[in-house]
Amino acid sequence: MLRFIQPLFFTLFLLITISAVPKPWASAATLTLSNNCPYSVWPGIQPGGGKPVVANGGLFLPPHQAQTVQLPPLWSGRVWARHGCTFDSAGRGQCATGDxxxxxxxxxxxxxxxxxxxxxxxxxxxxxxxxxxVDGYNLPMTITPIASPGLGPSSGNCGSVGCSRDLNTVCPMGLQVRSRERVIACKSACMAFHSPNYCCTGSYASAQTCGPTEYSRIFKNACPKAYSYAFDDPSSLVTCSNANYLVTFCPN
Incomplete structure (x- = not known):
């Protein structure tokens, strides 16, 4: 798994869901991927440990198109956008980000x-x-719960989280990933500098010892409803139930 650090809550969730036995009443959900970018993206979908791969783990999404996939009950995982991709007829190639x-x-x-x-x-x-x-940034993204009449009333915070702002425009020089003189992604401070205080590792591996930094504050100030560092749970973790989910790339 190509990941430098992982939010504490997500590790706990994977442990819970891996050991959970699906209940007869556990409902599946749909995940809709919507590309609002002016360019194509290739969403990637990675399941959590022990969970099934859906949609072959990746797909092509032209500008202003959407695609819906079915998630199994008690599924966990992550979604990201690849962009600047070229693939041959055998499905081999590379992407500028998220490869x-x-x-x-x-x-x-x-x-x-x-x-x-x-x-x-x-x-x-x-x-x-x-x-x-926490793994850096390549393009704006939000995730929004969508009420489903067939699943019953929703409960929890059920708010939209993420960011509609292009953080590549405010990315510090030391974190920038460039292509053809243009910033196409922004590294995390952990990825750029490999320091325990940025990575929340070693003596900084707890919420008590690892706090926001000058770099994570740039992300947080621009996008307060997104994780800016590993222990940024209170303002970034949202709950809901009886809902389907919409992930939007380049939301308005």
């Missing part, structure tokens, strides 16, 4: 950082979801 081993279909592989992540964990009674910049 998953040079494959059109990621088939369980994660995306190469930096990439914006939408993370989702379906529970038997409550779902958890967020948008994270």
């Amino acid at each position: 998953c081993g040079g494959n059109l279909f990621c088939n369980g592989l994660g995306g190469a950082p930096p990439a914006t992540l939408a993370e989702l964990s379906l529970g038997p009674n409550q779902d958890f979801y967020d948008v994270s910049f």
